[in-house]
Amino acid sequence: MTELRAAALASKAWPYEEARKLLKRYPDGKPDGAAIIFETGYGPSGLPHIGTFNEVLRTTMVRHAFQAMSDAPTRLIEFSDDMDGLRKVPDNVPNQVMLTEHLGKPLSRIPDPFGKFESFAAHNNAMLRDFLDRFGFEYEFISSASQYEAGVFDEALKGVLRHYDAIMGVMLPTLRKERAATYSPVLPISPKTGVVLQVPVEVIDADAGLIRFTDADGEVLTQSVLGGQAKLQWKVDWAMRWVALGVDYEMYGKDLIDSGIQSGKIARVLGGRPPEGLIYEMFLDEKGEKISKSKGNGLTLEQWLDYGTQESLAFFAYREPKKAKQLHIGVIPRAVDEYFQFRGNYADQPVEQKLGNPAHHIHDGEVPGTNPPVTFGLLLNLVGVLGAGATAEQVRGYLSNYVEGDIPAELDALIGHALAYNRDFVAPTLVRRKPAGVEIAALERLDRELAPLPADTSAVDLQNIVYAIGNEGGFDNLRDWFGALYETLLGSSQGPRMGSFIALYGIENSRNLIAEALGRA
Numbered sequence: 001m002t003e004l005r006a007a008a009l010a011s012k013a014w015p016y017e018e019a020r021k022l023l024k025r026y027p028d029g030k031p032d033g034a035a036i037i038f039e040t041g042y043g044p045s046g047l048p049h050i051g052t053f054n055e056v057l058r059t060t061m062v063r064h065a066f067q068a069m070s071d072a073p074t075r076l077i078e079f080s081d082d083m084d085g086l087r088k089v090p091d092n093v094p095n096q097v098m099l100t101e102h103l104g105k106p107l108s109r110i111p112d113p114f115g116k117f118e119s120f121a122a123h124n125n126a127m128l129r130d131f132l133d134r135f136g137f138e139y140e141f142i143s144s145a146s147q148y149e150a151g152v153f154d155e156a157l158k159g160v161l162r163h164y165d166a167i168m169g170v171m172l173p174t175l176r177k178e179r180a181a182t183y184s185p186v187l188p189i190s191p192k193t194g195v196v197l198q199v200p201v202e203v204i205d206a207d208a209g210l211i212r213f214t215d216a217d218g219e220v221l222t223q224s225v226l227g228g229q230a231k232l233q234w235k236v237d238w239a240m241r242w243v244a245l246g247v248d249y250e251m252y253g254k255d256l257i258d259s260g261i262q263s264g265k266i267a268r269v270l271g272g273r274p275p276e277g278l279i280y281e282m283f284l285d286e287k288g289e290k291i292s293k294s295k296g297n298g299l300t301l302e303q304w305l306d307y308g309t310q311e312s313l314a315f316f317a318y319r320e321p322k323k324a325k326q327l328h329i330g331v332i333p334r335a336v337d338e339y340f341q342f343r344g345n346y347a348d349q350p351v352e353q354k355l356g357n358p359a360h361h362i363h364d365g366e367v368p369g370t371n372p373p374v375t376f377g378l379l380l381n382l383v384g385v386l387g388a389g390a391t392a393e394q395v396r397g398y399l400s401n402y403v404e405g406d407i408p409a410e411l412d413a414l415i416g417h418a419l420a421y422n423r424d425f426v427a428p429t430l431v432r433r434k435p436a437g438v439e440i441a442a443l444e445r446l447d448r449e450l451a452p453l454p455a456d457t458s459a460v461d462l463q464n465i466v467y468a469i470g471n472e473g474g475f476d477n478l479r480d481w482f483g484a485l486y487e488t489l490l491g492s493s494q495g496p497r498m499g500s501f502i503a504l505y506g507i508e509n510s511r512n513l514i515a516e517a518l519g520r521a
Helices: 003-010 014-025 050-069 096-100 120-134 144-149 154-162 164-174 177-182 234-245 254-269 301-307 310-318 329-346 358-362 376-386 392-400 409-429 438-450 459-472 478-490 498-505 507-517
Strands: 036-042 074-080 140-143 186-188 201-205 210-214 220-224 230-232
Touching: 003 014, 003 050, 014 050, 036 050, 036 234, 050 074, 050 120, 050 301, 050 310, 050 358, 074 120, 074 234, 120 140, 140 144, 144 234, 154 164, 154 186, 154 230, 154 234, 164 234, 164 254, 186 210, 230 234, 234 254, 301 310, 301 329, 301 409, 310 329, 310 358, 329 358, 329 376, 329 409, 376 392, 376 409, 376 478, 376 498, 392 409, 392 498, 438 459, 438 478, 438 507, 459 478, 459 498, 478 498, 478 507, 498 507
Parallel strands: 036 074, 074 140
Antiparallel strands: 186 230, 201 210, 210 220
């Protein structure tokens, strides 16, 4: 056994804890050497979003953790529920009148409002695949419609009919009286209108897949459920899919706990076994309220990637999945820098600590060996001082005096994120206050001590000067001194190591900031 495998089998990092559930499920491997199946689901009535990224990323981390423990083959299925009937026309698509005419029909049988694909589902499925490919996920894409229509689910559908009464016994106690009166696990598709019908059905011949129901116009029809002529209710569909595809692992949010419980019971009725999985907490907005797409109070994937890196988003998703976290613009800078802190620590850690390091899971063990020479927080402070009109060239100019050699590509990308974040969120809020009391004398002393220093004075030496003034300047504690520097020079309540900032911004430029604060400029 390798050192890595031994450490993985003992690691308390959550992806390894999740992966060990699968080792317990199959102590001797899956029968006939079959692959362990991981699955994530997607409803293609809308475009992929940050939750989609979150779920696929976390599932991929568990898959990689399992692969570190076992030589058993694995597969990750991204499943699109594109047989669902369109319940509501999304606000962000064209041709809404046309879509309204197709309400109730399977998404796979509705024209593409964008006019690019054979159906609305095909368009959104293509967007999903482009989305996943953009982030380099390894997966197999399966469309619900393709499985229903090609007959892949036919045997499972017959199983639903054979166990119809038992499935009703699971579901009816969970439903309101009005809902229970018309509930059916099977939803026939009207041969006349193409609409997915929510009507009671009678099983005529389970082995032949035949049911009887009343169509919307009142006609009683006998029709097969096979070959895409029907689909299943959500919880039954989820359970059937687990059984038909042999799904071993699927995580979901706590809003689906009840669905998971009922689907698990139905999977057992069908002779299968529900998958292992993590129930994760939902993201909250900055007010602590649940994020809702309809409210628009969340943070989009595009917004995060405008202001922060993909790795920082992966870092945010990795941390504490069972804990509700506030997801808003303000968390991005910290996530960027904390990711780099963990990455920077990785190389010198023993293997046990490496496996608990978020960077290990973000990069599947292939963690870059170097970090940018400047933190994102320091970049933001530099850009903040330069103002809303700062340009990348200006920032590169300052960095060229601070960074030896060419500016690394990763740092150059951070410049763009910092400029965007400063322009949209920092610059409008920056207000520099006037120094008062002991702050004035301390700033005057800092200016005097900076005056004779050469331009290439190190950040460490500059930081020592700042510390000495704070310790000797009459402040109750160093925090008050640093707060004064941030608020009077940078216009912010928080800031970087001042020695690093002065070295980056330049001694003369920093003295000019002090002069402005003291009213001498």
